[in-house]
Amino acid sequence: MARGGAGLLEPGFPIGHLAVSGAAGNVRFRTPAVWGPWQPVVAGCTGRTDRAAALLPAGGALGVELDPGPGVDVTTLAINTTDGPRRTAARRAVPTDPPPGVQDRVRYRSRAGWEADESLRFGPDGTELFPTAFFPVQTFTVHHTVTANADPTPAATVRAIYVAHTVAQGFGDIGYHLLVDQQGGVYEGRWSGADPIPVFGPRGGRPLMCNAAHVGGFNAGNVGVALLGDLTSTQPTPAARETLVGLLAGLCALTRVDPHFDPARGGRPARSAGWTRRGRIGHSVHYVNPISGATRDVDAIAGHRDWLATECPGNAFAPTLPDLRREVAALLRPGVPRP
Numbered sequence: 001m002a003r004g005g006a007g008l009l010e011p012g013f014p015i016g017h018l019a020v021s022g023a024a025g026n027v028r029f030r031t032p033a034v035w036g037p038w039q040p041v042v043a044g045c046t047g048r049t050d051r052a053a054a055l056l057p058a059g060g061a062l063g064v065e066l067d068p069g070p071g072v073d074v075t076t077l078a079i080n081t082t083d084g085p086r087r088t089a090a091r092r093a094v095p096t097d098p099p100p101g102v103q104d105r106v107r108y109r110s111r112a113g114w115e116a117d118e119s120l121r122f123g124p125d126g127t128e129l130f131p132t133a134f135f136p137v138q139t140f141t142v143h144h145t146v147t148a149n150a151d152p153t154p155a156a157t158v159r160a161i162y163v164a165h166t167v168a169q170g171f172g173d174i175g176y177h178l179l180v181d182q183q184g185g186v187y188e189g190r191w192s193g194a195d196p197i198p199v200f201g202p203r204g205g206r207p208l209m210c211n212a213a214h215v216g217g218f219n220a221g222n223v224g225v226a227l228l229g230d231l232t233s234t235q236p237t238p239a240a241r242e243t244l245v246g247l248l249a250g251l252c253a254l255t256r257v258d259p260h261f262d263p264a265r266g267g268r269p270a271r272s273a274g275w276t277r278r279g280r281i282g283h284s285v286h287y288v289n290p291i292s293g294a295t296r297d298v299d300a301i302a303g304h305r306d307w308l309a310t311e312c313p314g315n316a317f318a319p320t321l322p323d324l325r326r327e328v329a330a331l332l333r334p335g336v337p338r339p
Contacts, residue, residue: 004064015063016057019160020056020076023052024068029058049308058078072127081159134200137208137221147228154228156216179228257285
């Protein structure tokens with residue numbers, strides 16, 4: 001990694017991705033021979049409410065120049081996700097195999113499987129930057145990462161997101177609980193303990209999710225699932241959508257959160273804590289942040305934009321969220337095998 005700001009940054013290694021905090025202006029990258037064209041810095045998905053951020057693929061560039069415009073304060077972080085040192089599992093030993101049964105359905109990578117550098121989660125004195133805290137699940141939020149589509153190295157992109165969230169944005173860990181690539185593979189996100197099960201904490205009773213950092217002010221009790229890629233003008237691949245539907249259905253079944261009103265139940269929703277009737281076919285969760293007390297009425301499976309002023313999860317994909325909720329609910333009907 002190498003930090004910079006406006007102007008020229010030449011870190012001395014091939015830049016896989018460039019994280020920009022305070023995203024604004026234009027950027028260009030240098031190959032060994034020439035500078036590429038200027039391109040706009042497009043803000044991506046961020047859990048912060050006070051500062052825009054972007055994660056730009058750099059394709060192994062050796063230099064980068066950022067022109068943020070007059071009076072704009074930006075910081076940059078050049079990330080080497082290809083040939084740099086990756087200290088995996090520095091604080092724990094975990095299996096790279098998926099939890100029992102998962103390997104039969106999807107390709108799954110634990111944090112060790114996508115080579116997370118666990119040392120990044122700790123300060124110089126060994127203190128964990130984002131200690132775990134566990135809460136009952138109330139809602140699920142879907143994101144897109146605003147990274148490259150047709151990504152040939154999604155694990156490297158997950159590593160870049162991890163560094164951008166942990167270091168550049170100061171979250172102390174990756175902000176999402178789970179990520180889904182365009183081939184339908186699933187990646188463990190936020191650290192939730194030494195056991196091999198992602199998202200949730202110690203077993204016993206109703207599963208409790210580990211607090212993360214994907215929707216500023218509304219994280220506790222809110223599980224974040226991110227689709228890799230940019231869904232501003234394109235839909236998820238069929239494989240990614242199929243995995244997302246199955247993943248959300250499994251999470252809803254496990255946590256007993258009803259994803260959507262089902263007319264087949266005779267006009268009554270399944271009983272689930274926090275549900276209130278809306279004047280349409282559908283229901284909203286009355287979310288209450290157990291830490292701050294902040295409240296919001298949202299769908300049980302919502303998009304990032306339903307919480308905050310953002311385009312995430314993309315102008316093309318976001319209008320299909322009602323269909324997504326129906327597809328998830330269909331998998332949970334009696335007689336349908338649950339994922």
